Amino acid sequence: MHAPVLLVIAHGSRDPRHAATVHALTARARSLRPGLRVETAFLDFNAPSVPRVLERLHPRGASGAEEVVALPLLLTRAFHAKTDIPSVLREARARLPRLRVRQAGVLGPSPLLLTALEQRLREAGVTAADRRSTGLVLASAGTTDPEAIAVIAEIARELRHTGWCAVRPAFASANTPGGFPRTADAVRGLRADGVERVAVAPYVVAPGRLPDRIVAGAAEAGADVLSEVLGASPALARLLLARYDEARADRALPLSA
Template sequence: MYAHSPASPALLVIAHGSRDPRHAATVHALTRRVRALRPELRVETAFLDFDGPAVDQAVASLYLAGVREVVALPLLLTRAFHAKSDVPAVLAAAASHLPGLSVRTADVLGPSPLLLANLERRLWEAGLTPADRATTGVVLAAAGSSDPEAIAVIAETAREWRHTGWCAVRHAFASAVLPRTEDAVRALRAQGVRRIAVAPYVIAPGRLPDRIAAGAAAAGADVVAAVLGPSPELARLLLRRFDAAALTPARVPALTV
């Protein structure tokens, strides 16, 4: 058990939620890893949809336990619709009837060098080695978004990753926008890339990661990595985002009621 003081900020990790039970299981495994890294920190989990507890329920539970400062961390890789609209709205509603509660929203997770390290961990686990960089093309396969800012971040992440020594890196999306994973794999093959790996840029299993894997298989990718999952890199990144919000409140204004 953590030895959290009610006067200290608590971390509320807000995940999207999914009908696929693997999603919630992965999120809970990740928050357990975060707690193990920082036992004195109270870490709770909430979901926007499908799974429980809902955000308002989690916030109310923290409040009843005496917590008056909460750092809400969207478990999202880009600032798309959920980060810009859904999360602020649900937090404002949850805090509106809880006097004295201060809620700060941490930055989304991406971009970050820790996420690239996480992607590479999954590629090594799938059978590649660092020596394969120069002869391997990689597809960075994200969930997809209609938000131009989010799309641009994914494209820039792929460009940055290319500079670490991979033969080529292309981005792709499982929904909303093109190219699809299979399109990117075939484009790399047309370039003459002999070994192609697909790296899902998603946190937990579910419908869209399954679509990424299916596209990779259909196009004949040589290696398909697992999702980011409850990795050490991701747990450290959550704590970095928490610290930035908790220790430098001027950067992330508080919703104080």
């Protein structure tokens, strides 16, 4: 019997760079595990949609079933992971009785995400020795979900222990209740604390409207270094496969029959 299909579910964006980056990431994951069927779907803006891909995977004929591990391409467990994706999968399972779908966990937190983040910072020119005199702004898209905010805050604390002179979390969007300052304000805050060199690291998977706000905020406040989004990094591709394997092994996760 063949292994379950890995269905990577991305949010989607009107920005064509978003879908291109997602497809590059899933292609890298596919190359790491030849023989595994890896499909890509989007919640909004891009094709194919999640329902369309699941319809394509639904077995034809009167017998047989197909197993699918649906992996949210999300860094934190916020609204899309808790509400949007489960709703889409429930609706599909009701219509497609021979499709058995298991929802995997979100990508973060994971050491592999920090590996990808550090790779992008090295590519932007930040060396290990630079960290002692550099403040880091960990800039994510933004959320009002308390669980997701707590995860990002913990990641910033972990990064602080890897040699940076200071680390501050920030959001691409305007200040949200219980959340973090905008990217530009976080950069200015580090400057006010006496940090002379500031690097901004986008903690996002793919380009789009909110990542562009991170870029604009870094430029507005005069950040010295801006790394790229996590993108199709080798560490992120390995993380997709790790979450897939965890979902297959965890029989407590939802699976329709």
